[in-house]
Amino acid sequence: MKEILLEHGGGGESTGKLINDIFLEAFSNETLNKLEDASPFFADGKMAMTTDSYTVNPVFFSGGNIGKLSICGTCNDLAMMGAKPGYISCGFIIEEGFGIDELKTIVKSMSEELKKNNAVIITGDTKVVPRGNADKIYINTTGVGEIVYDGLSSSGIGEGDMIVVSNSIGEHGAHIFVMREGINIKSDLKSDCRSLWPLVDLLIKAGIRIKAIRDATRGGLSAVLNEWARQSNVCIKLKEELIPVKREVKGICELLGFEPYHLACEGTFVMAVDREDADKAVEAMRSHEYGSNAAVIGTVDSEFISKAVLETGIGTKRILDIPAGVLLPRIC
Amino acid sequence: MNKKSKLSFSLLLDDYRDSHIIKKIAERIDQSIAGIDRKIRIMEVCGGHTHIIAKYGLEQILPETIEFIHGPGCPVCIMPKERIDHAYIMSLEKDVILVSLGDMMRVPGSYGSLFDARAKGADIRFVYSPLDTLDIAKENPDKRIVFFAIGFETTTPMTAALIERQIKESLKNILYHINHVTVPEPMEVVVSEDDSNIDAFIAPSHVSVITGAKIYQPIVNKYKIPIVVSGFEPVDVMESVRMIVQQFADNRAELEIEYKRGVTTEGNIKAQKMIDKYFEKDDFFRWRGVGDIPQSSYRLRSEYSYLNAELIFDLPDNSIDDHKLCMCGDILKGKAKPFDCKAFGKTCTPGKPLGACMVSDEGSCAAYYRYGRFNKI
Amino acid sequence: MCLAIPSKVIEIDHEMNSITVDTMGAARSASLDLLPEPVEIGDYVILHVGFAIRKVDEKSAIEVIDYYNEILADEQEE
Ligand code: SF4
Numbered sequence: 001m002k003e004i005l006l007e008h009g010g011g012g013e014s015t016g017k018l019i020n021d022i023f024l025e026a027f028s029n030e031t032l033n034k035l036e037d038a039s040p041f042f043a044d045g046k047m048a049m050t051t052d053s054y055t056v057n058p059v060f061f062s063g064g065n066i067g068k069l070s071i072c073g074t075c076n077d078l079a080m081m082g083a084k085p086g087y088i089s090c091g092f093i094i095e096e097g098f099g100i101d102e103l104k105t106i107v108k109s110m111s112e113e114l115k116k117n118n119a120v121i122i123t124g125d126t127k128v129v130p131r132g133n134a135d136k137i138y139i140n141t142t143g144v145g146e147i148v149y150d151g152l153s154s155s156g157i158g159e160g161d162m163i164v165v166s167n168s169i170g171e172h173g174a175h176i177f178v179m180r181e182g183i184n185i186k187s188d189l190k191s192d193c194r195s196l197w198p199l200v201d202l203l204i205k206a207g208i209r210i211k212a213i214r215d216a217t218r219g220g221l222s223a224v225l226n227e228w229a230r231q232s233n234v235c236i237k238l239k240e241e242l243i244p245v246k247r248e249v250k251g252i253c254e255l256l257g258f259e260p261y262h263l264a265c266e267g268t269f270v271m272a273v274d275r276e277d278a279d280k281a282v283e284a285m286r287s288h289e290y291g292s293n294a295a296v297i298g299t300v301d302s303e304f305i306s307k308a309v310l311e312t313g314i315g316t317k318r319i320l321d322i323p324a325g326v327l328l329p330r331i332c
Numbered sequence: 333m334n335k336k337s338k339l340s341f342s343l344l345l346d347d348y349r350d351s352h353i354i355k356k357i358a359e360r361i362d363q364s365i366a367g368i369d370r371k372i373r374i375m376e377v378c379g380g381h382t383h384i385i386a387k388y389g390l391e392q393i394l395p396e397t398i399e400f401i402h403g404p405g406c407p408v409c410i411m412p413k414e415r416i417d418h419a420y421i422m423s424l425e426k427d428v429i430l431v432s433l434g435d436m437m438r439v440p441g442s443y444g445s446l447f448d449a450r451a452k453g454a455d456i457r458f459v460y461s462p463l464d465t466l467d468i469a470k471e472n473p474d475k476r477i478v479f480f481a482i483g484f485e486t487t488t489p490m491t492a493a494l495i496e497r498q499i500k501e502s503l504k505n506i507l508y509h510i511n512h513v514t515v516p517e518p519m520e521v522v523v524s525e526d527d528s529n530i531d532a533f534i535a536p537s538h539v540s541v542i543t544g545a546k547i548y549q550p551i552v553n554k555y556k557i558p559i560v561v562s563g564f565e566p567v568d569v570m571e572s573v574r575m576i577v578q579q580f581a582d583n584r585a586e587l588e589i590e591y592k593r594g595v596t597t598e599g600n601i602k603a604q605k606m607i608d609k610y611f612e613k614d615d616f617f618r619w620r621g622v623g624d625i626p627q628s629s630y631r632l633r634s635e636y637s638y639l640n641a642e643l644i645f646d647l648p649d650n651s652i653d654d655h656k657l658c659m660c661g662d663i664l665k666g667k668a669k670p671f672d673c674k675a676f677g678k679t680c681t682p683g684k685p686l687g688a689c690m691v692s693d694e695g696s697c698a699a700y701y702r703y704g705r706f707n708k709i
Numbered sequence: 710m711c712l713a714i715p716s717k718v719i720e721i722d723h724e725m726n727s728i729t730v731d732t733m734g735a736a737r738s739a740s741l742d743l744l745p746e747p748v749e750i751g752d753y754v755i756l757h758v759g760f761a762i763r764k765v766d767e768k769s770a771i772e773v774i775d776y777y778n779e780i781l782a783d784e785q786e787e
Binding site for chain 3: 603
Binding site for chain 3: 178184185186187188189246247248250251252254255257
């Protein structure tokens with residue numbers, strides 16, 4: 001059998017085989033292996049919970065695939081709340097005819113990513129829909145984790161705080177865009193899709209006073225910073241030259257007329273930290289491969305309240321705007 | 333192997349954006365402007381220049397007596413609603429794939445944007461290069477592919493090149509809806525009005541690569557107005573402003589080329605020939621926000637009318653005006669600024685544009701909204 | 710209007726009359742159908758919607774930058 005058939009979702013023998021051979025094989029742990037209707041677990045203290053559905057097209061991209069993304073994304077959402085990823089649920093919706101080998105690859109990436117987060121899948125579900133009723137494969141994951149660093153909030157940023165990014169920006173967005181719809185651009189660029197908990201853990205252990213932290217996914221850096229500026233009633237001021245952007249991302253932006261600040265990141269976060277901790281935070285992150293280009297990129301003041309502002313190299317200022325809906329190449 | 337090129341991205345991109353050089357040119361401008369006690373209002377015709385000026389905040393380092401007026405040079409913005417409606421209607425016809433370039437997708441006509449048509453089931457693709465349409469046509473032999481052609485003289489030869497390839501490869505299933513417009517005619521419209529506010533032009537970069545700087549000479553001669561053809565980087569725009577200011581200091585009104593690395597007087601003859609082979613000037617085009625301008629667009633030559641989607645589909649022949657509040661006409665003519673419009677930033681935003689200038693990223697209202705909002709709001 | 714960027718020729722396909730160009734790490738094929746002059750590998754061309762429309766003129770490109778860089782260098786010495 002090379003492809004997923006409708007009967008794989010029917011609950012019968014084929015379903016059992018699929019679960020055993022693919023899912024249990026990869027995700028095996030004591031709780032999951034019991035295959036109960038619901039999985040019991042212990043929780044202590046304040047918890048956080050998040051859910052997200054993944055429909056990325058293309059399913060496989062350079063630097064990851066939908067499976068890796070489904071674990072990174074959900075664990076990163078927990079990490080961005082100061083919560084240590086713990087238990088995950090996952091639901092697959094698979095289009096009839098999807099390749100079993102491809103499914104195995106996806107599941108393998110998920111299990112590798114779970115290990116990086118020290119998290120386990122304790123319950124799951126699989127549905128197969130007739131050809132044409134879904135686009136290849138969708139994955140939903142829900143995660144719970146214990147909050148180990150409390151008090152993060154997008155409304156708690158104050159004047160004098162510093163803005164720090166964990167790595168160069170825009171790689172996921174740029175990469176996914178060029179892989180899609182008739183753009184025909186070749187680039188060695190990879191998605192930055194990666195788990196952020198290890199970095200957050202480092203920062204917490206280093207005693208960094210984090211005010212707000214967010215992975216710059218849809219809408220990129222500019223969406224996050226605009227939201228913070230509004231919710232905290234401050235002016236966030238970035239120095240354009242300090243923002244780390246890879247050369248390949250710049251090239252794609254030149255070709256298509258994009259701004260790197262609008263492109264999604266899947267393994268890069270931005271945070272507001274206490275002024276005195278900014279350099280220490282950068283140093284801590286640079287010691288880890290996922291934070292190799294970490295940098296202080298700006299400050300918080302009150303010049304233009306509720307706005308995110310970019311300072312150009314010539315000392316002029318402009319609004320860091322929020323991207324309008326779907327990104328389209330600026331050709332004319 | 334070839335001789336070693338002294339060019340590099342570090343020269344062409346980094347140096348042409350270098351903050352020291354930009355500041356140095358600003359100093360030069362300050363010096364030359366010292367003796368001139370009048371305002372100099374410069375229209376940058378091209379939306380790309382509007383974008384660069386806003387993106388680098390160039391107005392902030394120039395003397396207050398220099399004012400930029402944003403011109404009608406964005407092919408998406410000046411597209412009247414009725415022509416977007418054509419695209420919308422054609423896209424929903426049976427067995428049609430509508431193909432266009434980037435931003436065009438977002439612009440609302442009177443029924444909605446092409447994105448809305450897509451949500452209704454229309455097959456609409458955007459391509460990076462017009463030639464990519466050939467692949468779509470080959471992959472879908474049973475469909476009629478309509479290429480919705482937009483753009484100024486820069487993009488017109490690409491449509492011609494597509495037609496040429498299509499004919500060479502005997503592909504029967506690509507049709508064209510042509511909306512190619514030209515630059516000198518609207519320039520003349522805005523400068524010829526009695527109450528025109530425009531003292532000088534920064535002429536487009538890449539239109540001029542194709543057409544050559546010669547197309548602006550008649551305007552310089554007739555209206556005694558300085559025109560500088562500028563490149564696309566901030567150093568180019570600053571240097572062009574400096575050249576204009578120098579002309580005022582010397583009491584000259586001439587045509588000059590700043591963008592010498594791309595533009596000659598004669599332009600790209602090969603591309604011009606391609607345009608002439610397939611297109612001829614149309615009687616007039618209705619520019620959104622400006623109105624009818626004679627001889628300001630291209631249509632397919634009659635030999636190629638079998639490729640003309642406007643003759644093949646049943647399309648309404650009407651004209652649709654913009655919202656009453658909209659001041660785009662005055663903005664495009666340099667008589668008003670986006671902030672003067674009551675709708676600006678309130679009922680009119682890039683997400684829900686009421687008028688032409690808010691439509692594309694390069695429209696002047698959109699550029700102000702994105703980059704300059706904190707000045708006034 | 711008309712976004713166009715300098716790109717470096719890295720491959721030439723005479724049969725298709727096209728080239729592959731690199732723009733800071735992003736590669737794309739571009740048509741030569743509208744380019745009036747011959748190109749060699751290593752040349753820089755101006756690219757607009759998938760077409761090379763002009764070879765970047767080396768002398769003029771360097772001139773402006775050199776002029777200002779010299780002034781800046783002189784000032785530094787003073
Ligand atoms: S803000 Fe909107 S309504 Fe006002 S002039 Fe600009 S485009 Fe027209």
